[in-house]
Amino acid sequence: xxxxxxxxxxxxxxxxxxxxxxxxxxxxxxxxxxxxxxxxxxxxxxxxxxxxxxxxxxxxxxxxxxxxxxxxxxxxxxxxxxxxxxxxxxxxxxxxxxxxxxxxxxxxxxxxxxxxxxxxxxxxxxxxxxxxxxxxxxxxxxxxxxxxxxxxxxxxxxxxxxxxxxxxxxxxxxxxxxxxxxxxxxxxxxxxxxxxxxxxxxxxxxxxxxxxxxxxxxxxxxxxxxxxxxxxxxxxxxxxxxxxxxxxxxxxxxxxxx
Numbered sequence: 540x541x542x543x544x545x546x547x548x549x550x551x552x553x554x555x556x557x558x559x560x561x562x563x564x565x566x567x568x569x570x571x572x573x574x575x576x577x578x579x580x581x582x583x584x585x586x587x588x589x590x591x592x593x594x595x596x597x598x599x600x601x602x603x604x605x606x607x608x609x610x611x612x613x614x615x616x617x618x619x620x621x622x623x624x625x626x627x628x629x630x631x632x633x634x635x636x637x638x639x640x641x642x643x644x645x646x647x648x649x650x651x652x653x654x655x656x657x658x659x660x661x662x663x664x665x666x667x668x669x670x671x672x673x674x675x676x677x678x679x680x681x682x683x684x685x686x687x688x689x690x691x692x693x694x695x696x697x698x699x700x701x702x703x704x705x706x707x708x709x710x711x712x713x714x715x716x717x718x719x720x721x722x723x724x725x726x727x728x729x730x731x732x733x734x735x736x737x738x739x740x741x742x743x744x745x746x747x748x749x750x751x752x753x754x755x756x757x758x759x760x761x762x763x764x765x766x767x768x769x770x771x772x773x774x775x776x777x778x779x780x781x782x783x784x785x786x787x788x789x790x791x792x793x794x795x796x797x
Contacts, residue, residue, distance in 0.1 A: 549612050550596035551589045553620045554578070557796045559649050560585040560625040562617060564609075564633030566655075566777070567719040568677060568708040570595035573630070576783035577790070584796070587625075589616055591633075593715025595707060604718040606632075606726060610639040623647045626794040630654040630779055631750065632719050635728065641739075642731035650794055651739040651763075654786065655750045655776050658758035659732035661725050673720035677708045693746035693775030700780055732762040739766040740793040742786065744774035767793065 552571055561584060563574040571588035572595075578586050590597040592612050593604045602608070613636065617625060624647045629637030634656025641651045676686045683705050691704075741760055743752045752770055760766050769789055774782045 547600065548615055548619060549589055549592050549600060551587060551616045551620065553622075554584075554586045556583045556585040558585045558624050559794060559797055560587055560620075560622045561790065561794065562613070562622070562625050562627050563588045564613065564627065564629040564636055565589070565591065565594070566631035566633055567723075568683075568704070568711075569630070569633075570707045570710065572703065573707065573777075573779055574628075577779050577787055580783060580787040581791070585622075587617070587620055587622060589613060591636075591715075593712040593718075595710050598710055598712050598715070600712075602712070602714050602718075604712070604715040606636055606639055606723045606728075609636045610643075613640055614643070614645060617645075624649065624797070626650040626652060628652040628654065628790060629656060631776065632657055632723065635659075635723065635726075638728060638732045638735065641737060642728075642734040644734070644736055648737055650737050651735065652742065652790060652793060653739065653755075653759065654742045654778050655744055655747055656741065656755065656759060657724060657750065658754055659729045659762040660727055660758040662754045662758055665725050670720050670725060673724070674717045676720070677711075677716055680705060680709070683708045690748055691776045692781060693744065693773065694781050696780060704777070704780070729762050732759075735763060738793075739763045740789065741766050741768045742778065742789055743768070743770045744776060744778050744781070745770050745772045746774060747776045747778075749776040 634653040
């Protein structure tokens with residue numbers, strides 16, 4: 540797998556294989572390695588994973604850290620990697636970024652998989668008070684552990700995965716860590732999502748308390764053109780880490796090898 544960082548470009552990993560390329564975009568608090576358990580089950584597939592600007596190996600990149608900047612960065616990474624035929628797979632915040640990318644109708648985009656995605660229309664629960672509290676979820680190791688164990692997940696994870704989640708949540712520029720809860724999560728992008736013309740799959744976790752099934756069904760699916768919708772049972776918000784095998788089944792069914 541090739542790891543690449545050009546000047547001012549986020550760090551990404553590109554594993555050549557059979558296309559279309561699956562481009563994985565991580566959640567708020569995650570990193571490219573959030574997808575490791577998924578990628579490991581996609582032997583032979585062309586795969587690209589990105590550390591968003593301000594996060595993990597890209598934490599030294601200066602802002603802005605807006606959703607639109609992350610979308611522009613991702614398009615630049617796809618071009619830099621020489622990818623011309625792809626499916627975007629976005630988780631949570633990464634799903635909202637993926638919607639903005641798909642709305643530009645880039646050449647070579649075949650489809651869109653939104654995993655526990657930030658919806659196009661923010662839920663009514665996303666109040667200023669909620670956003671302010673959320674902005675402090677990763678302030679300390681203790682707050683990260685509380686969010687991980689009580690909000691983000693619905694099953695007990697191995698200690699190694701718990702440690703990875705904790706490390707990734709704290710490995711960011713301060714401004715990148717607060718951009719999503721204070722601004723990005725509340726941004727209404729319905730006008731952009733309506734412009735998406737490629738097939739889409741929305742994947743929900745049955746026990747997701749961050750982006751619940753009904754929120755994705757009501758605030759995301761109606762703004763996509765004929766999207767498929769699937770619910771993975773007994774799973775919380777961190778679907779790539781809680782149910783990687785089920786997620787791979789959904790991905791490969793929707794985006795088989797060309």
